[in-house]
Amino acid sequence: MTDPQPADGAADARMWSRLNALHAQVESRLATALQRRHGLGLSEYRALGFLAEAARGELRMQDLASGLGLNQSSVTRLVARLNEAGYTYRDLCPDDRRGVYTVITEEGRTRRREARATYEETLTAALEEAAGATPALGALIAGARRSLG
Amino acid sequence: MTDPQPADGAADARMWSRLNALHAQVESRLATALQRRHGLGLSEYRALGFLAEAARGELRMQDLASGLGLNQSSVTRLVARLNEAGYTYRDLCPDDRRGVYTVITEEGRTRRREARATYEETLTAALEEAAGATPALGALIAGARRSLG
DNA sequence: CATGTTGTTGCATGTATGTGCAAGCTCTTC
DNA sequence: GAAGAGCTTGCACATACATGCAACAACATG
Numbered sequence: 001m002t003d004p005q006p007a008d009g010a011a012d013a014r015m016w017s018r019l020n021a022l023h024a025q026v027e028s029r030l031a032t033a034l035q036r037r038h039g040l041g042l043s044e045y046r047a048l049g050f051l052a053e054a055a056r057g058e059l060r061m062q063d064l065a066s067g068l069g070l071n072q073s074s075v076t077r078l079v080a081r082l083n084e085a086g087y088t089y090r091d092l093c094p095d096d097r098r099g100v101y102t103v104i105t106e107e108g109r110t111r112r113r114e115a116r117a118t119y120e121e122t123l124t125a126a127l128e129e130a131a132g133a134t135p136a137l138g139a140l141i142a143g144a145r146r147s148l149g
Numbered sequence: 150m151t152d153p154q155p156a157d158g159a160a161d162a163r164m165w166s167r168l169n170a171l172h173a174q175v176e177s178r179l180a181t182a183l184q185r186r187h188g189l190g191l192s193e194y195r196a197l198g199f200l201a202e203a204a205r206g207e208l209r210m211q212d213l214a215s216g217l218g219l220n221q222s223s224v225t226r227l228v229a230r231l232n233e234a235g236y237t238y239r240d241l242c243p244d245d246r247r248g249v250y251t252v253i254t255e256e257g258r259t260r261r262r263e264a265r266a267t268y269e270e271t272l273t274a275a276l277e278e279a280a281g282a283t284p285a286l287g288a289l290i291a292g293a294r295r296s297l298g
Numbered sequence: 299c300a301t302g303t304t305g306t307t308g309c310a311t312g313t314a315t316g317t318g319c320a321a322g323c324t325c326t327t328c
Numbered sequence: 329g330a331a332g333a334g335c336t337t338g339c340a341c342a343t344a345c346a347t348g349c350a351a352c353a354a355c356a357t358g
Binding site: 011012014016021026122127136139145149 | 156157158159160161162163164165167168169170172173174176177218247256266268269270272273277285286288289292293294295296297298
């Protein structure tokens, strides 16, 4: 089929600008809610999520980095914060002593479970609000739910 | 009409995660391209865009801040960088001496015009690539172009 | 084999930048 | 003046980039 809306630089820029505004607004609300209600940063919450869903609750730094879209040094410090909070601990890789596993603790799982409710409620509310405020965004969000939900 | 994909926390979270990955990847490519080819940060490029399209090429700090999604202090420093580069200059508000206008210079407009090509090409390329790599993202991007382009 | 060489991988650390928050300064308004 | 608005500055933090170190891998040489 022919593309009904072919790629166009200026149009893409306008579209991306809108998407950007939506992204910034939603992420900001998520960050504020998590920080205020659970003392967790957004990257920290997402890291706990990845760990909680990984096999045996552990991941190597590198896998965490790619999952979070952060670079390796950021993850080093992120995990240091999680360790200090008691949500994770380090475990050496037995077969490759260069490797380090970060393992989520029970306390970490609990924290994540609690925060998850906040995250999902805030997210849905923020999306609904944005959709209500701007019809075009409403269409976009509905489409995203259809294709990515 | 009934909503074909009603709001659902877990589904929204999955959707947002995907959107997030797309956002991070595209923004990162834009930032790298602008920095390497024009020595401009993403916020700086966007600030030049807002200024270039504003009436008389000038905006108050506050308006710039809300347009960029940054707070006042960040804009103070952002504008300081643009001023140092010669892309903007300050102009006092004649009727309210608390206010400060940031005005784009000819050099700033030129820089922005040059960088705009890079920005739009990189953006379209990144979107096409993401769309090609993940069918669901392709559908989302097509939908976004339809509703926001 | 054993050993040395070279290059790569996984992570940590130093440094710089961009940003947010809170306090402060100047100016306006009442 | 007192209160508030607009902007700047001091400080703290999260992140990116460059570098360093230790462990591994592949290969050559004896």
